C-alpha cells in the first residue's frame with residue numbers, strides 16, 4: 001500500500017513525453033551525469049561520453065517533521081563522531097578486538113599504532129565530511145510514520161552531495177517550467193526545500209584549507225573572503241584521492257569546480273599510484289608536497305603544499321591493490337595535511353561503533369554532557385534502531401539466537417562500506433553456518449526499518465521504470481576540529497560545525513539495497529508533506 005495513493009499525478013502520453021524531454025535535457029545541460037557502465041556503452045573514446053544519472057522523475061513525498069528533525073540533529077552528530085574519533089583508547093579497544101577477525105579493520109588500525117610508535121602524528125586538525133542516513137520507520141499494522149531511524153553514519157567518501165543538489169534544482173525547474181501539472185498534489189514552492197549540499201560541502205573543504213594556511217603560514221593572509229582573488233596563485237592546494245575509472249566523477253568534479261571558482265583553491269585528483277610518483281614529505285614538519293606532472297615549464301610555482309587530503313576512495317579492501325597502497329595511506333596519514341578523514345575517523349564510522357553507541361550509556365559518554373546539549377542524547381537515541389553485537393557477551397548470545405530464530409526481522413552487517421555487503425533476512429542463518437564461529441563477532445545484527453512505500457518513476461540509462469519505491473534520507477555534516485591528544489571526549493576544540501544539505505536516495509521497495517553507485521537505486525529529492 002502506498003502512503004500517498006494519489007501521487008504522482010497521472011499524465012497523458014503527450015504530457016509524459018514533454019516531461020521526459022525536459023528532464024533529460026536539464027540533466028545533461030547541468031552536469032547531472034555519470035560515466036556510463038562499460039556494459040551499457042562498451043567503448044568510451046577519450047572518456048568523452050556521459051549519461052544522465054539515475055534519478056526519479058518526481059520528488060518523493062517525505063514527512064516534513066522527520067526531515068526537519070534529521071537536519072536539526074546533524075551538528076550534534078558531527079560533534080558526536082568528532083569526539084569518538086578523538087577518544088583513542090575507547091576506539092582502540094573496539095578496533096583491537098575487531099582486528100582479530102577482520103583483516104581490513106586490522107590494517108587500518110595498524111596505521112594508527114605504527115604512527116604512534118614511529119614518528120607520531122603531524123597534523124593538528126581533522127575534517128569530517130559526514131553523512132547520517134535515515135529511513136522513516138512505520139508501524140507494522142497501520143503503516144503510519146513513527147519517526148526516523150538511522151541506517152548508518154558515514155565518515156569516509158560520503159558521496160552524491162553534488163548530484164543531490166542538482167536533483168533538487170531539476171525538480172524545482174520541472175515545477176516552475178510547467179512540465180509538472182499545476183494541480184499536482186503536494187508540489188509547490190514551499191514544499192520543495194532548497195538543497196545546498198554542493199555549496200556547503202565545498203565550504204567545509206575550503207574552511208579546512210583556510211585553517212591550515214592560517215596555522216602554517218599566517219603571513220599568507222589567506223581568508224575565504226579574499227580567496228577568489230588570491231587563491232589561484234597560492235602554492236597550496238587540496239588533494240582528492242580517487243579511484244581509477246571512477247564513474248561518479250562528476251559528483252566529485254562539482255565540488256572541485258566550486259572550490260576553484262568560488263574560493264580560488266586548486267584541486268588535484270590523484271590515485272594512490274599518482275601519489276607515489278608525484279608527492280613527497282619534507283621533514284621534520286612533514287609538509288605534503290605535490291609536483292603536478294602537468295605543470296608548465298617556466299612557471300614559478302610547480303610545487304604545491306597540500307592542505308587537505310580528501311578521500312573518495314580507500315573505504316573498502318578493494319581500493320587497496322596491494323601493500324604499496326597501504327603504505328601510501330600511511331604516508332598520507334603521517335603528513336601534516338588535514339585528512340578527511342583520518343584513519344581514526346574512518347574507524348569511528350564502522351558499523352561496530354554504531355552498534356556500541358546504540359547502547360545509551362555509551363552514547364552518553366560522548367554527547368549531552370556539555371552546555372547546550374541538554375536532551376540531545378535522548379533525541380539522537382530516539383533515531384536508533386535496535387542493533388546487537390554478534391560476540392559472546394550477553395547481548396551477543398541473544399542476537400545469535402535471534403539471527404537463527406527470527407532472521408526475517410534483521411539485516412546482518414560486516415564492517416564494510418559502499419553497498420552490496422549486507423546479508424538480509426532468511427539468508428542470515430545459512431550465511432552464519434558457512435562462517436567460522438569466531439568470525440561472527442566481526443558482524444552486527446540490526447533490526448530492519450520499515451520505510452513507507454510511495455509511487456514514483458525512475459529514469460535510468462534513458463529507460464523509465466514505474467513502481468513502488470522507498471527512500472533513504474542522508475544529511476551531510478561538515479566539521480573541523482583540533483584534536484586533544486589522549487584527552488577526554490569533551491576536550492576537543494571545534495572550529496567549524498555545520499549541517500550541509502541532504503540526499504534522498506530511492507530504490508524499488510522490493511530491493512534490499514539502495515546504493516546508487518552499486519547499481520540498485522537512484523537520486524531523488526524531497527517534496528515535504
Ligand code: ADP
Nearest residue numbers: 151152416417418419446447448449512513514
Ligand atoms: P553501506 O555502508 O554499505 O552503505 P548500509 O548500512 O547503508 O551499508 O546498508 C546498505 C543499504 O541496506 C542501505 O542503504 C539500506 O537500503 C539497506 N539497509 C541497511 N540497514 C537497514 C535496516 N536496518 N533496515 C532496512 N534497510 C536497511
Ligand code: MG
Nearest residue numbers: 152154417418
Ligand atoms: Mg556506509
Ligand code: MG
Nearest residue numbers: 133152418419
Ligand atoms: Mg549506506
